[in-house]
Amino acid sequence: MIDETTTPDADDLRDETAAAAPEVAEHDAAARLQAEIEDLKKQILYAQAETQNVRRRMEKDAQDARAYAATSFARDILSVSDNLTRALAAIPPAMREDEGTKPLITGLEMTGKELENVFQRNGITKIESVGAKLDPNRHQAMVELPSDQEPGTIVQEMQAGYMIKDRLLRPALVGVAKAAE
Incomplete structure (x- = not known):
């Protein structure tokens, strides 16, 4: 049996629950959306950080490529420098004083100095x-x-x-x- 005195209270309770249920459902949906927004913000921050890291890496690679592009050529030209240095060291002092060969030796020495300057300019x-x-x-x-x-x-x-x-x-x-x- 249903007591009529409790029925209005039960109806009121049912009405309150029904009225409150949309708020609970809306609150759950809002919380879910807020969590999704936070997750998407984190993903955006990670993507931005990764993009910045890739950009920095590419800038460093490009800078290294510019700085060390001449490495192979420089290694090859070192043998030319070595041979020029050995040739200059092998010139006897008497030949350095001979007026006929003095301009040739001076030219070779100037070439050696210019090669050193080129090396210096290129690090x-x-x-x-x-x-x-x-x-x-x-x-x-x-x-x-x-x-x-x-x-x-x-x-x-x-x-x-x-x-x-x-x-x-x-x-x-x-x-x-x-x-x-």
Whole structure:
């Protein structure tokens, strides 16, 4: 049996629940949409960060390509520089004083200086080796030589080494002091 005194209260309760249910449903939908918005914002931020990282990486790659584009050519031209240096070192002092060959030797020396200037303008620097400690990242030890220097010190340079900007272009071929026996 249904008590009539409780029926109006039950109806009121039903009406309140029905009236409240759309708010609950709307609140759930709003919360779901808000969560979806937050998720989409995160995805946008991640996508923007990734795009910025890709752009930075591409800029660095392009900068490196410009800076090191001449690496292969520079390695090839080093042998020309070596030969010119050896040729100038092989000229006897008497020949340097001869008026007939003096202009030729002066021209060769000027060519050597211009080659050094071109290297300098393009970020190619000679590695200073003699007297320094052996650095396997810059030097290649070819022989150990008896010396009064501390073991591991470079005492002879057989071939100059070069850097292009901050990268090794060619290691210096060196002779290193060995420990006394």
